[in-house]
Amino acid sequence: MHKINFYLIIFSIFLTSCQSIKDGLSGRKSENSDEFLVKKKNPLVMPPKFMELPKPKEETFDKEISAIDETNNIENILNIEKTQSVNSEKSDSAEDFVLKQLKDK
Amino acid sequence: MNKKIFLIKFLLIFLIFLTDQISKYYIINVFKSQNEEIYLTSFLNFQLIWNEGIAFGLLSFENDLYYNSITFLIVVVILILLFLIRNNDQSSYFYSMIIGGALGNLTDRIRYSSVPDFIDFHIYNFHWFVFNIADIFITLGVICLIVAEIFFNKNKINA
Numbered sequence: 001m002h003k004i005n006f007y008l009i010i011f012s013i014f015l016t017s018c019q020s021i022k023d024g025l026s027g028r029k030s031e032n033s034d035e036f037l038v039k040k041k042n043p044l045v046m047p048p049k050f051m052e053l054p055k056p057k058e059e060t061f062d063k064e065i066s067a068i069d070e071t072n073n074i075e076n077i078l079n080i081e082k083t084q085s086v087n088s089e090k091s092d093s094a095e096d097f098v099l100k101q102l103k104d105k
Numbered sequence: 106m107n108k109k110i111f112l113i114k115f116l117l118i119f120l121i122f123l124t125d126q127i128s129k130y131y132i133i134n135v136f137k138s139q140n141e142e143i144y145l146t147s148f149l150n151f152q153l154i155w156n157e158g159i160a161f162g163l164l165s166f167e168n169d170l171y172y173n174s175i176t177f178l179i180v181v182v183i184l185i186l187l188f189l190i191r192n193n194d195q196s197s198y199f200y201s202m203i204i205g206g207a208l209g210n211l212t213d214r215i216r217y218s219s220v221p222d223f224i225d226f227h228i229y230n231f232h233w234f235v236f237n238i239a240d241i242f243i244t245l246g247v248i249c250l251i252v253a254e255i256f257f258n259k260n261k262i263n264a
Contacts, residue, residue, distance in 0.1 A: 018234035
């Protein structure tokens with residue numbers, strides 16, 4: 001009987017469920033050993049065909065650059081030549097118009 | 106076993122279990138709407154904490170196998186206690202107190218997979234372990250058992 005009581009008193013620690021407020025609020029697991037279960041990272045290795053990468057083609061590269069230059073040319077973008085010619089034609093016609101009016105008077 | 110004595114013991118277990126469950130149900134409902142601790146007095150607060158382990162936050166594993174093993178052990182201890190309360194000595198009443206509390210904690214272990222603790226007793230910044238009503242009765246039962254064992258034996262030796 002005494003032995004049973006002795007064991008029951010020891011095993012009563014399993015029946016209670018108190019917890020320290022610090023562990024409870026932080027959610028820490030006191031018996032956590034997950035760090036040993038983490039898989040180790042493999043060492044860094046060069047890719048298998050790293051040196052066999054294709055070299056860039058120069059011709060196509062130049063063509064692309066020239067194409068970009070053409071499209072980026074400011075004169076082409078603004079159509080300066082065309083607008084100038086239009087403006088000159090317009091100014092001529094306006095002068096003629098004024099002169100005609102003066103002659104008529 | 107006398108029916109009257111059996112009824113008294115059963116009522117004792119049932120009352121402790123009921124008190125514990127009602128208190129836990131009430132506290133869980135209160136803490137659903139708020140998360141801050143409830144200030145009662147300068148030395149007593151209510152703070153809901155979930156304990157997945159046993160006493161003093163020990164043996165709280167993430168592994169389900171360990172958790173189920175501990176639960177199984179608790180069930181075995183309760184069954185031994187139930188077997189022992191058949192005797193008509195004073196210790197059987199203390200066993201009943203322990204069973205009542207243990208059943209309360211076991212119910213929560215099965216229902217919530219952890220036991221809610223909420224009574225935070227502290228003196229200034231020194232906080233004692235947060236416990237619940239079931240823990241009070243288990244501890245009281247164990248203390249009474251120890252005291253009765255010591256004094257009972259002394260009387261027996263003197264006689």
